[in-house]
């Protein structure tokens with residue numbers, strides 16, 4: 372089967388069986404092309420909730436499929452490759468979070484959306500990388516335990532100095548691997564380019580950037596800017612997607628280290644096999660399942676984010 376033939380079959384099957392395909396922006400082009408919705412994890416969960424189809428397939432990592440299920444408990448949700456996990460989300464267990472909460476008893480817990488559903492059940496407010504600063508500013512509380520990404524947490528703390536933000540070790544190993552030396556090398560190679568970076572990068576990197584923002588923030592900034600060259604400091608796929616969106620501009624990955632192998636685990640044939648599974652047998656063991664109690668408790672921190680103005 373060729374890529375084009377696989378894509379044709381996926382599109383036919385998803386239409387015939389009422390299946391919605393969600394592709395995170397870090398997925399490969401051939402997967403993005405067959406998706407109904409693309410974007411970051413929260414945007415995909417909201418899009419799935421607003422989509423009338425009763426089955427959703429997430430092409431991304433496990434916490435993203437869980438978030439789809441939290442916002443659409445009535446839907447059947449699959450993860451296209453069941454082995455695709457996120458080291459940042461998986462690195463924070465409920466036990467570790469409980470220990471941190473015991474250490475900082477006066478703090479409310481703010482979790483990044485890149486967390487398991489179990490961790491969300493123990494959190495007060497959820498944030499995304501684009502909403503974190505706004506939400507934490509809007510919260511009445513001044514003592515905050517921010518988990519699990521200490522780099523995003525440090526970035527937020529610098530923007531909201533009036534609050535005390537406690538951090539624990541943890542974060543995205545892909546973004547955290549970028550160094551100030553990588554920035555210097557990219558600046559030397561592309562002296563005319565603006566540097567746009569994700570707040571999951573270390574402070575040594577974010578402090579040297581021309582723009583710091585979420586994946587969608589970086590994308591929108593680069594597309595709409597009058598500038599013509601950009602060094603992209605987030606997962607390597609974004610530079611590629613931007614190049615398709617604006618062939619008149621130039622986009623350079625900040626470093627080749629910015630490749631998430633967990634995101635790249637999902638192949639087009641995984642999507643094809645998942646669409647086949649979803650359309651024929653609806654195999655229960657491949658679905659994302661949670662107890663009604665977990666869904667109810669984990670949703671509360673997302674609802675609180677929405678109440679505080681997060682989108």
Ligand code: SF4
Pocket residue numbers: 432456457458459460485543544545546606631632633634
């Ligand atoms: S890029 Fe980082 S946060 Fe995103 S899925 Fe990969 S490891 Fe997790």
